[in-house]
Amino acid sequence: MAKKAAKSAKDLSEALLNPRKNGFFKVSEEKLEKADKFCEGYKAFLDSAKTERESVEYAVKAAEKHGFVPFDPAHKYAPGDKVYANNRGKALCLAVIGKEGCRNGVRIAAAHIDNPRLDLKPIPLYESSEMAYLKTHYYGGIKKYQWTAIPLAMHGVVIKRDGTCVNVCVGEEPGDPHFTITDILPHLGADQAKKTLGGAFTGEDLNILVGSRPVRDEEAKEGYKLNVMRLLNEKYGIVEADLISAEIEFVPAFKATDIGFDRSLIGAYGHDDRVCAYPALEAILACKNPVQTVVTVLADKEEVGSDGNTGLNSEFMRYFIADLAEAEGEVPRHVLSKSACISADVTAAYDPHYASAYEAQNSCYINGGLGIAKYTGSRGKGGTNDANAEFVGRIRRTFDDADVLWQIGELGKVDQGGGGTVAKFIANLNVDVIDVGVPVLSMHAPFEVVSKLDVYMAYKGFKAFFEEK
Numbered sequence: 001m002a003k004k005a006a007k008s009a010k011d012l013s014e015a016l017l018n019p020r021k022n023g024f025f026k027v028s029e030e031k032l033e034k035a036d037k038f039c040e041g042y043k044a045f046l047d048s049a050k051t052e053r054e055s056v057e058y059a060v061k062a063a064e065k066h067g068f069v070p071f072d073p074a075h076k077y078a079p080g081d082k083v084y085a086n087n088r089g090k091a092l093c094l095a096v097i098g099k100e101g102c103r104n105g106v107r108i109a110a111a112h113i114d115n116p117r118l119d120l121k122p123i124p125l126y127e128s129s130e131m132a133y134l135k136t137h138y139y140g141g142i143k144k145y146q147w148t149a150i151p152l153a154m155h156g157v158v159i160k161r162d163g164t165c166v167n168v169c170v171g172e173e174p175g176d177p178h179f180t181i182t183d184i185l186p187h188l189g190a191d192q193a194k195k196t197l198g199g200a201f202t203g204e205d206l207n208i209l210v211g212s213r214p215v216r217d218e219e220a221k222e223g224y225k226l227n228v229m230r231l232l233n234e235k236y237g238i239v240e241a242d243l244i245s246a247e248i249e250f251v252p253a254f255k256a257t258d259i260g261f262d263r264s265l266i267g268a269y270g271h272d273d274r275v276c277a278y279p280a281l282e283a284i285l286a287c288k289n290p291v292q293t294v295v296t297v298l299a300d301k302e303e304v305g306s307d308g309n310t311g312l313n314s315e316f317m318r319y320f321i322a323d324l325a326e327a328e329g330e331v332p333r334h335v336l337s338k339s340a341c342i343s344a345d346v347t348a349a350y351d352p353h354y355a356s357a358y359e360a361q362n363s364c365y366i367n368g369g370l371g372i373a374k375y376t377g378s379r380g381k382g383g384t385n386d387a388n389a390e391f392v393g394r395i396r397r398t399f400d401d402a403d404v405l406w407q408i409g410e411l412g413k414v415d416q417g418g419g420g421t422v423a424k425f426i427a428n429l430n431v432d433v434i435d436v437g438v439p440v441l442s443m444h445a446p447f448e449v450v451s452k453l454d455v456y457m458a459y460k461g462f463k464a465f466f467e468e469k
Contacts, residue, residue, distance in 0.1 A: 031456070035457075071095070082096050103335070106292055108431070109294075109295070112277070115251070127225040130214075140303030147446060168246075251270070267447055272440055340433075345421040348412060378419070391432045
């Protein structure tokens with residue numbers, strides 16, 4: 001019997017190994033063009049929805065244009081029906097009813113729409129040395145020094161004493177003023193330079209400069225503060241006490257922009273996690289006649305632990321799915337136990353300038369496609385979901401079958417630090433969950449960077465998950 005010819009090393013390598021390859025060499029020119037086009041819509045979303053409230057407002061308008069209606073727990077829905085539940089204007093659940101309904105579980109893509117930022121304190125306005133300032137309390141994990149000496153915009157709502165809600169947005173329209181946090185000049189910064197990077201600024205140093213002209217009355221007390229309040233009253237009809245019942249956020253005034261001579265990247269504020277929220281929204285808007293009911297969740301509070309009634313450590317998503325199940329005569333806990341979820345959150349992109357923080361073989365790379373993280377957490381996998389092998393295998397097959405470019409990695413070296421997502425809270429409902437998202441450079445900075453190709457692959461991946469047979 002003749003012996004089989006020995007395979008060459010090249011043949012063996014192609015058959016057995018899993019080499020990393022830049023996504024540019026794996027996709028067609030047509031897909032690159034589709035990615036660029038898709039990201040024009042994403043950039044528009046970034047510029048119009050810089051807060052969780054604005055993101056929900058944007059998503060509701062888009063959903064209603066695609067035939068979604070407010071969810072009514074008392075109504076019985078048919079396959080193909082589209083519904084949404086708006087949770088306090090800060091979180092949102094959208095669903096398309098499947099041919100099988102909920103009986104074999106639902107498919108969930110859960111992203112968050114809150115971002116690191118500066119919130120106003122309850123009593124924020126003061127004056128010092130003939131200038132007016134606003135005191136802030138930072139939200140989420142930030143490097144404080146990155147928020148100084150940049151233009152800031154003011155977003156949010158003020159609830160007046162009579163209950164009237166006033167929407168506030170200053171710094172986004174042409175001709176609007178901006179705001180800033182000052183820093184000391186290098187000529188006088190010797191003492192600051194002796195401090196550690198993390199200790200050079202404290203939370204109490206992050207005070208926003210908002211004015212330098214007093215009311216025209218030299219006898220006036222706190223004339224600089226009073227003049228700012230006068231201007232706010234003229235524009236919004238509010239008084240200082242109304243700021244107690246306000247949610248005012250200061251965010252970078254930057255617009256989303258292309259990065260690089262080749263325009264292959266997007267620089268913007270808030271990619272974490274709107275870069276996953278937008279594809280998850282677009283995926284459900286494009287979903288028609290799924291087999292199982294599909295759900296996109298846009299949640300608040302992830303950057304501060306997901307607590308609160310608009311965060312995914314609360315019950316709002318579970319209640320929504322329970323209502324869907326009960327309307328079909330199904331037991332909610334049985335539906336959840338059969339369900340599957342993509343925790344759509346970003347991962348760290350390998351940065352060669354900080355290579356010592358990464359383990360190169362197990363990192364995600366710009367233009368490598370959608371990033372899978374089997375687990376997040378820190379050090380010894382503390383505070384993580386850690387998806388089981390069977391579910392990882394299922395997601396691999398789903399993405400491969402749909403020609404989705406993907407990669408897998410960890411969030412830096414084992415003992416370097418780490419981070420968490422909403423995955424563990426959804427897994428606590430006995431749902432199969434895995435983290436899948438877009439790799440980000442300069443994560444949590446006021447200006448983050450992502451690849452257009454990776455953003456498009458997020459959309460393709462979430463849509464494939466929803467349409468899986």
